Every structure is written in C-alpha cells, then in structure tokens.
Amino acid sequence: MLNRRHFLRDTALTASALAVPSILRAQDNRLVINSFGGAYEEIHRQLVITPFEEMTGTRVEVVTAYSADTLSQLRAQKEAPQFDVAHFSGGLETTAALEGLLSPIEPSELSNHDQMYEFAVAGISKGVGPTYSTAVIGLLYETNQINPAPTSWNDLLREGIGERVLVTDAASNTYGLLGLLMMNHALGGTMEDLTPGLEFVRKLLDNGAVVVSKSPEIQQNFAQGSAWMAAYAQDYAFTLTKAGLPVKFVQPQEGAAFAPITVNLVANRPNRELALKFIDLSIRAEASAGWAEALRYSPTNRTVTLSGEVAEQVVYGEAAARNLVGFDPVVISDKRAGWNEEWKRLLVQ
Amino acid sequence: MTGLAPPASARLLATALLIFTALVMLVPLGVVIASSFSESQFLVFPPRGFSFRWYGEILGSQAYLSAAWTSLRVAVIVTALSVLVGTPVAIALAKSSTPGRAALSGLFLSPLVLPTLIFGIGLLMAMSIWLGGPSIWGLVVGHLVICVPYVIRTVSAVLSRADPQLEEAARTMGANVWRRYIHVVLPQCRTGMAAGAFFAFNISFDDAVIALFVRAPGVETLPIRIYGQLEFSPDPSVAAVSTLMILVSAVLVLLVDRAIGLDRMA
Amino acid sequence: MAAVDWVRAQARKESLALLAPGILVLVIAFLFPVGTILITSVLERTEDGAFELTASHFGKFFVDDYYLKVAWRTLRLALVITLATVIFGVPLAYIMRRAHPALRFAILLTVILPLMTSVVIRTFGWLVVLGNGGLLASLVAPFGVTGRSAVLMHTETGIVIAMTQVLLPFMVLTVLGVLQGIGRDLEEAGRTMGAGFWQVLRVVVLPLAVPGIVSGSLIVFALSISSFITPSLVGGVRLPVMAGSIYQSIGGSFDWPFAAAQSTLLLAATLLLIIPYARLARTP
Numbered sequence: 099m100l101n102r103r104h105f106l107r108d109t110a111l112t113a114s115a116l117a118v119p120s121i122l123r124a125q126d127n128r129l130v131i132n133s134f135g136g137a138y139e140e141i142h143r144q145l146v147i148t149p150f151e152e153m154t155g156t157r158v159e160v161v162t163a164y165s166a167d168t169l170s171q172l173r174a175q176k177e178a179p180q181f182d183v184a185h186f187s188g189g190l191e192t193t194a195a196l197e198g199l200l201s202p203i204e205p206s207e208l209s210n211h212d213q214m215y216e217f218a219v220a221g222i223s224k225g226v227g228p229t230y231s232t233a234v235i236g237l238l239y240e241t242n243q244i245n246p247a248p249t250s251w252n253d254l255l256r257e258g259i260g261e262r263v264l265v266t267d268a269a270s271n272t273y274g275l276l277g278l279l280m281m282n283h284a285l286g287g288t289m290e291d292l293t294p295g296l297e298f299v300r301k302l303l304d305n306g307a308v309v310v311s312k313s314p315e316i317q318q319n320f321a322q323g324s325a326w327m328a329a330y331a332q333d334y335a336f337t338l339t340k341a342g343l344p345v346k347f348v349q350p351q352e353g354a355a356f357a358p359i360t361v362n363l364v365a366n367r368p369n370r371e372l373a374l375k376f377i378d379l380s381i382r383a384e385a386s387a388g389w390a391e392a393l394r395y396s397p398t399n400r401t402v403t404l405s406g407e408v409a410e411q412v413v414y415g416e417a418a419a420r421n422l423v424g425f426d427p428v429v430i431s432d433k434r435a436g437w438n439e440e441w442k443r444l445l446v447q
Numbered sequence: 448m449t450g451l452a453p454p455a456s457a458r459l460l461a462t463a464l465l466i467f468t469a470l471v472m473l474v475p476l477g478v479v480i481a482s483s484f485s486e487s488q489f490l491v492f493p494p495r496g497f498s499f500r501w502y503g504e505i506l507g508s509q510a511y512l513s514a515a516w517t518s519l520r521v522a523v524i525v526t527a528l529s530v531l532v533g534t535p536v537a538i539a540l541a542k543s544s545t546p547g548r549a550a551l552s553g554l555f556l557s558p559l560v561l562p563t564l565i566f567g568i569g570l571l572m573a574m575s576i577w578l579g580g581p582s583i584w585g586l587v588v589g590h591l592v593i594c595v596p597y598v599i600r601t602v603s604a605v606l607s608r609a610d611p612q613l614e615e616a617a618r619t620m621g622a623n624v625w626r627r628y629i630h631v632v633l634p635q636c637r638t639g640m641a642a643g644a645f646f647a648f649n650i651s652f653d654d655a656v657i658a659l660f661v662r663a664p665g666v667e668t669l670p671i672r673i674y675g676q677l678e679f680s681p682d683p684s685v686a687a688v689s690t691l692m693i694l695v696s697a698v699l700v701l702l703v704d705r706a707i708g709l710d711r712m713a
Numbered sequence: 714m715a716a717v718d719w720v721r722a723q724a725r726k727e728s729l730a731l732l733a734p735g736i737l738v739l740v741i742a743f744l745f746p747v748g749t750i751l752i753t754s755v756l757e758r759t760e761d762g763a764f765e766l767t768a769s770h771f772g773k774f775f776v777d778d779y780y781l782k783v784a785w786r787t788l789r790l791a792l793v794i795t796l797a798t799v800i801f802g803v804p805l806a807y808i809m810r811r812a813h814p815a816l817r818f819a820i821l822l823t824v825i826l827p828l829m830t831s832v833v834i835r836t837f838g839w840l841v842v843l844g845n846g847g848l849l850a851s852l853v854a855p856f857g858v859t860g861r862s863a864v865l866m867h868t869e870t871g872i873v874i875a876m877t878q879v880l881l882p883f884m885v886l887t888v889l890g891v892l893q894g895i896g897r898d899l900e901e902a903g904r905t906m907g908a909g910f911w912q913v914l915r916v917v918v919l920p921l922a923v924p925g926i927v928s929g930s931l932i933v934f935a936l937s938i939s940s941f942i943t944p945s946l947v948g949g950v951r952l953p954v955m956a957g958s959i960y961q962s963i964g965g966s967f968d969w970p971f972a973a974a975q976s977t978l979l980l981a982a983t984l985l986l987i988i989p990y991a992r993l994a995r996t997p
Contacts, residue, residue, distance in 0.1 A: 130665070135679050135680060159509070159510070162679055170964050170967075174967075175580070175664045177579065177580060178580060179664060267950050309950055311949075312678070312679055312680065314680030318845045322846050322850075323859075324864070435966060443778075445950055446779060446953060447951050447952060453811075454909075454910050457911070460804075461804070461808050464805060465808065467801075468824075469823050471801075471878050472827050472878060473823060473826075474838070474842060474848070475835055475838025475841075475842060475875075476827060476835070476838055478841045478848055479834060479838045482841060490846075491846045492841065492846065492847055492848040493851065532734045532738050535730075535732070535734060536732055539727075539728045539731035544721065544725060545725075545728040545732070551732070554739065555735060555739070557987075558743060560932055560936075560983075560987050560990065561935075561983060561984075562935070562938075562956075562983055563939075564939045564940075565750065565939070565976055565980050565983075568746075568750060568959065568963065568972065568973075569745075569748075569750045569976075570742070572753055572973065573746045576749065576753075588738075588741060588742045589742065591742055592743050652831075653830065653831035653833075653834075655833045655942055656942065659942075660963070670831050673834065673837065674942065677840060677946055678946070681837060681841070685837065686837075686841075689831075689834040692831060693830055693834060696829045696830045697826060699829065700825055700826055700829050709818070709821050709825060
C-alpha cells in the first residue's frame with residue numbers, strides 16, 4: 099500500500115521523469131517516413147528502407163499513413179514536422195509543395211537524377227519530389243463472377259452486381275479521388291465540373307455499392323466474395339492475385355488514371371542529408387525494377403529493363419501509356435477541399 | 448426470505464439476461480484474446496491454429512515498444528500527479544470547515560461527466576494558439592483532469608468511513624500540521640489513494656480520445672497505435688497488444704477491489 | 714471567543730491550501746481549454762488580420778443539410794443506445810442487488826472489466842465480431858445468411874450494439890447505487906401484504922429506482938452524443954456522427970473555428986443534460 103516512503107518514491111519518480119526532455123532524446127539517429135501499409139510497406143522495406151538502414155546505420159521509423167492523412171499531419175505540424183520523408187500517391191505532393199511543406203531539391207543532390215525520365219523529376223526544384231514509380235487506376239474484377247470482362251467504366255453499373263461494387267473513398271484515399279476524376283472524365287465531365295462523376299457514383303451507391311477507404315478492405319471484400327468489381331489500382335490487383343484471389347485488372351476503353359508515386363523531402367527538418375540519401379536510394383534502378391517485379395508498378399528510371407511476364411503486366415513503354423489520363427495536380431490542389439465537401443454530402447446516409 | 452422468492456418466470460428471465468449480458472460484455476474481449484493466438488495472417492473467425500508468434504512479433508516491434516514506453520511514462524506521471532492533487536482536495540471536501548463543499552465537489556467531479564472529447568479539442572486549440580503546438584505535457588494535463596476526479600472519489604469514500612475524532616484529537620493534543628497529516632490524516636486516506644492511483648493509471652494508460660486530439664509529433668501512445676492499426680488493417684498483432692492491455696486492466700481492477708472493494712464503484 | 718475565531722480561520726486557510734492544487738489543475742486543464750473553444754467559436758479573422766465577433770460558424774451548422782443530418786443521427790443513435798442500456802441495465806442492477814454475494818461479485822466484474830478496458834480495444838472486439846468474416850458472419854453462415862446481410866459493420870445497428878456494450882456499465886452502476894439505498898423491508902412489506910413479485914417490482918421498486926434510471930440515462934446519453942472512437946470505427950465513412958464531424962473539421966478541412974462551434978454545441982447539449990443530473994444526484 100501507499101505508505102509515506104512509497105509516496106516519496108513516487109514523487110521522486112515523477113520529478114526525474116520531468117527532468118528528462120524525453121521527446122528530444124531519440125531524434126538524432128533516426129529518419130521518420132510514411133508508407134502505405136500492408137504488402138506495399140513490406141516491399142518498401144525490402145527495396146529501400148532496409149538497404150538504407152544498412153548503408154547509413156540510421157533507424158527508419160515507418161508511420162503507416164495514406165497520402166491524404168500524411169498531408170493533414172504535415173499541415174498540422176508545419177512548424178515542427180514529424181516526418182523527414184513523405185511519400186504521396188496521386189497528386190497531393192503538389193499541394194504540399196505549394197503550401198511550403200516540402201523542400202526543393204537540386205538535381206546535383208541526387209546521384210541517380212540523370213537516370214530518371216524527365217517527367218519524374220520535373221518538379222524537384224519546386225519541392226515536388228521525384229516520382230519513383232507510377233500506378234494506374236482502372237477496374238478490378240472477379241474473374242469467376244464477371245463474364246465477359248469489363249471494358250468500360252459504365253460496366254460498374256452492370257445488371258445484378260450492384261451490391262458487389264466497391265467505391266473507394268475519395269476524401270481519405272487519393273486512388274479513390276483519381277478513380278472519381280477518371281469516372282467523371284469518362285462521362286464527359288471536366289475538372290471544372292465534377293457533376294457527371296458524382297452523379298455516376300450516386301447511381302452506384304443507390305445500387306448498393308459499398309464504400310471502402312483502405313486497400314485491406316478491398317482485399318477482404320474480394321476474399322469474402324462480397325466484391326466483384328472495384329475501381330482501384332493495377333498494382334493492387336496483382337497483390338490480390340498473389341494472395342490467390344481470382345482478380346484481374348483492366349484499363350477501360352475511356353482510359354485509366356495515371357497516379358505518380360513520389361518521395362518528398364519535408365521542409366523544416368534538421369537532417370536533410372540523410373533524407374536526401376533516402377530519396378536517392380528510392381529512385382535507383384534496382385528499386386524501380388523491384389517495384390515492378392514485386393507489385394507491378396511502372397518504373398520511372400530509364401535504365402530499367404523488364405522482361406517476360408513482368409513487362410506484360412505493367413504499363414511499360416510509350417504505346418501502352420497512351421491510354422493513360424493524367425490529372426493536373428495544381429488543379430487538384432486548388433479544388434480538393436471543395437470536392438471533399440461535395441463527396442462527403444454524396445456519401446452521407 | 449422464502450416468502451419473497453421470485454417466481455420461476457422471473458428466475459428464468461434473470462438467467463437469460465445474465466447469460467446474454469455476459470456474452471455481450473465479454474465476447475468482444477474474448478475474441479480479441481482468441482485472435483491473438485491465431486497462426487494466420489488475417490483476423491478470421493474461428494482463429495486458425497495456435498501460436499505465440501504475434502507476441503514475438505510485437506515484442507520485437509520498435510513501434511509497439513516505444514508506444515508502450517510512452518504510455519507507461521505518461522500514465523506513471525499522471526498517476527503520481529493525480530494522487531498528489533486529488534488527495535488534498537478530498538481531504539478538504541471531507542472537512543466541515545470547508546465552505547461551499549457541495550458546489551466544490553460538483554465542480555471537481557464534473558470532468559467525470561463532461562465529454563473527454565471536449566478536453567482534447569480544447570487542449571489542442573489552446574496549446575496550438577498559445578504554446579506553439581501540442582506536446583506530451585498536453586497529454587499529461589489532459590489525462591490529469593479526467594483522472595483526478597477518480598482519486599477524489601475513492602479518497603472521499605474512505606474518508607466518509609473514517610473517524611473524524613482522530614484528527615480532532617490530534618489537533619487538540621497540539622500535534623503540528625505536518626505531524627497531524629503524516630501520522631493521522633494520510634494513513635486514513637491510504638486505501639483510497641491506492642484505489643485512486645490504480646484508476647488513474649488505468650484511465651491514462653487506456654485513453655485514446657485525448658491522445659488522438661493532443662497528438663504531438665513523435666508522441667504515440669499504445670491506444671493510438673492500436674487505433675491507427677484498426678483504421679488500417681487489424682491483424683493478430685493488434686490482438687496480441689490488446690490482450691496484454693486487457694491483462695493490465697484486469698490486474699488493476701482486482702487491485703482496486705483489494706484496496707476498497709469494487710462495490711464502492713456504484 | 715477570539716480563540717474559536719482563530720481556530721476557524723486557521724481551518725479555512727488549511728482547506729484553501731488543500732484545494733489550491735486541485736483548483737490550479739481545473740483552471741489549466743479545464744477552464745482554459747474550454748474557454749479557448751468558446752472564444753474560437755465566435756471569432757473571425759477579417760481581411761486586415763483583426764478579429765471580430767461572428768455567429769457565422771454556428772450559422773454554417775444550422776443552414777447546412779449535411780450537418781443537421783449528422784446532428785440528427787447523433788441524437789437518434791444516442792436515444793436508442795440509452796433505451797437499450799435502460800432495458801438491459803435496470804433489470805441487471807436489480808438482479809445484482811438481490812443476488813448471492815459471489816454471483817453479485819461475478820456480475821460486477823463482468824460489468825467493470827470491460828469498462829476498465831480501453832475503448833479502442835472493446836471496439837476492436839466488435840470489429841472482429843461484426844466485420845467481414847467475423848464471429849457473427851461465421852455463426853449465421855450455416856443458416857444460409859451470407860454476404861452483406863451477415864455483416865453489421867458500417868450499419869447503425871452495429872454502432873448501437875457496440876455502444877450499448879461500452880455504456881451499459883454506467884447505467885448498471887448508477888441504478889445499483891440507487892437500489893442499494895432502498896430498504897429490503899419495503900419490498901418485504903409489499904410481499905407480505907399479498908402483492909405478487911411483479912406487482913412489487915412495478916409499484917415499489919421501479920418508482921424508487923426512477924431517479925437512478927433518469928440519472929443513468931442522462932449520463933449514458935451525454936457520453937453517447939460525444940463518443941467518437943466506436944461510431945467512427947464501426948460506422949465508417951457513410952455514417953458520420955458529430956464527434957467524427959468535429960474530428961474531420963480539425964484534421965481534414967482545417968476549419969478550427971467551425972470545429973470549435975460544433976464542440977460548443979456538443980458541450981451545450983451535454984450541459985443541458987448534466988445539470989438536471991447533478992440536481993438528481995444531490996437529492997438523496
């Protein structure tokens with residue numbers, strides 16, 4: 099029980115705890131980054147994080163957070179950010195760069211800079227980090243249930259599959275946002291007018307479509323047989339296939355959305371050198387090829403050559419990329435808050 | 448007693464209600480514990496196989512360990528401060544010489560019924576506007592305000608059974624203030640302080656709401672780590688951490704029972 | 714006489730010294746943050762950087778269909794949850810009062826252990842029970858109920874079930890506290906005068922338990938309208954409640970004044986409930 103001695107001991111314990119500026123202590127030799135969880139994070143570790151740790155002796159702390167969340171955290175922690183390196187997919191790096199949350203990089207600071215396709219490093223002097231791989235947003239479908247295979251975004255409205263369609267949350271998931279923009283584009287909408295896309299999603303919801311916000315939910319739904327079709331990324335289709343699920347990816351005839359995945363240097367952090375080393379390691383040919391082999395992301399490092407099966411399954415080379423639709427990240431950055439409000443109202447039951 | 452025995456129908460209903468309640472209250476904890484021993488990668492029911500691999504996993508996970516260390520530090524500091532602040536308040540509230548006791552006691556216990564969410568948001572806003580952003584001390588202060596009332600309650604509970612004559616006697620016999628507190632008043636409060644400390648530790652260690660709002664960069668408590676995992680993709684490693692936390696709570700409940708009896712919770 | 718005055722003054726000083734740290738904590742951790750919310754909710758930054766008073770943040774809430782919908786769901790769910798805790802909690806408290814000490818302790822433990830477990834973990838348990846491939850789905854699968862209808866995740870029913878478990882202890886403990894104050898002799902008198910078991914319950918026990926039921930309901934309702942973790946994890950993105958909307962305003966759209974306005978409304982609703990609760994609790 100608490101007698102006087104224990105009481106004093108507790109007090110002493112408190113005092114000593116107060117005396118240690120504990121938050122500041124572990125900072126020196128670690129790098130804080132975000133990654134996207136699940137299989138992605140595993141491969142990320144394998145291709146970049148572990149090699150970096152071995153090379154530099156630095157401990158990398160990984161916070162699992164999608165792009166939208168990461169942006170929110172960077173904004174909230176503007177003065178004292180937690181992250182050293184932030185990964186984004188789908189256009190938010192431009193928003194972050196415009197808000198001064200990211201730090202510009204000089205080409206000379208990255209040894210692998212000259213190996214990159216031009217588009218992949220076009221924005222680094224403005225704070226938009228290099229694109230280290232790209233994803234494609236199209237349609238995922240269950241091969242046993244969906245016959246014939248979908249060819250158009252309109253196939254999401256196909257008779258009898260209403261409740262087994264997955265819609266990805268566009269507010270918290272950038273793949274969801276790109277999917278929405280793509281549906282809107284396919285139906286003749288523009289970035290100025292999202293009505294066709296929103297109306298399309300409303301129809302899907304009225305048919306009983308389920309809204310998911312994280313990739314694992316998509317896997318769960320396909321695995322449980324409660325999903326037959328979804329608008330999501332090609333790489334994720336491969337993750338599902340690897341997990342033994344009968345799922346395939348198609349690029350609909352109206353086009354598929356192009357999603358750059360970038361690695362960015364966070365502003366106002368003390369360890370720029372280390373963070374740059376991490377970014378440089380992320381864009382090296384070995385990593386770029388690794389992403390394609392493991393998860394079917396398209397490489398952005400020119401020196402990468404893919405072979406056989408891998409080459410067939412990623413969007414590779416110019417001809418294949420013709421069907422891809424890119425959305426202007428500056429417009430996304432400008433309009434996203436308003437879109438989120440509209441989206442929120444569309445979803446609420 | 449015999450004349451008062453409830454009819455068979457009432458007994459049946461009572462039994463049904465008890466079984467149902469036990470199921471609803473305990474099954475969610477049970478499935479978490481069961482899942483933690485699963486062999487498979489995913490959370491499915493019934494869990495497949497039996498293994499301790501997820502416990503191995505979390506004990507080797509830097510993220511979980513550092514979150515646990517943060518939670519522990521915060522909880523220990525909050526517990527000590529809660530007892531230091533709450534005990535004197537309870538003693539004062541037990542004195543007939545304290546003016547406005549009813550109002551004061553209402554004021555001091557009000558954090559028990561006001562939404563924790565409000566403290567979290569308020570602290571976040573106050574610290575961001577005036578102190579340049581949230582820190583681990585915001586968390587400590589936020590926990591303090593929800594933990595102190597428990598100490599006040601438990602100490603008040605034991606003081607209401609204590610003998611006021613004792614202190615009076617010490618006073619009239621000329622014991623000075625310090626001697627009076629150390630030899631008479633505090634020993635009377637002992638069990639209440641212990642129970643209050645167990646409550647305070649448990650509440651601080653388990654809190655997710657204040658921690659979620661007053662989230663300083665790099666400060667992640669165990670419940671926040673779990674919340675993040677749940678938002679993302681719950682796997683059996685979350686179940687393993689949760690099982691350990693349930694164990695901590697169970698031990699603390701039993702300690703509270705030892706100190707003052709669970710009956711006094713009502 | 715002077716000596717008595719001196720003693721009294723001394724005692725007062727002592728009380729004040731004892732209360733001082735507690736008051737300090739209340740001011741720093743309670744009044745200051747709540748004050749900040751209130752101030753933020755009525756201020757607006759003008760073009761030239763000055764602040765001026767405004768009701769626009771509150772206005773935004775009341776003219777927007779979306780937020781009214783969210784508020785209505787929050788209240789509706791809180792009502793159903795309160796009702797559920799009354800239906801299960803009141804009989805349970807009565808059983809506890811009559812039960813053999815060992816059984817009583819067992820029930821107490823069953824109620825208190827979940828209460829003392831982190832709400833994050835309890836919600837996690839419900840995710841495993843209610844979710845895809847969860848306990849419930851695997852239990853009903855043999856009966857041919859599969860697919861979406863077997864999954865209560867992302868439904869209001871799911872929220873109500875999970876929240877009832879989280880809040881039931883508050884009802885049980887509050888009602889038990891009142892029931893313990895009722896003498897058994899009253900009941901016995903009723904029975905010896907020839908009233909049946911149910912009649913005694915209805916005429917004697919229930920009316921006496923009303924203050925407990927009312928204060929239990931108020932506390933459950935208040936906790937329910939402000940809860941965040943369980944509704945957001947079980948309910949998902951399509952079923953937002955007020956606390957979730959506040960969280961979104963803070964972390965998603967960075968509209969802090971609006972978050973403050975919503976918090977103020979939530980606090981006002983809670984106070985409206987808690988003040989009568991405090992009155993009831995004080996009357997013996």
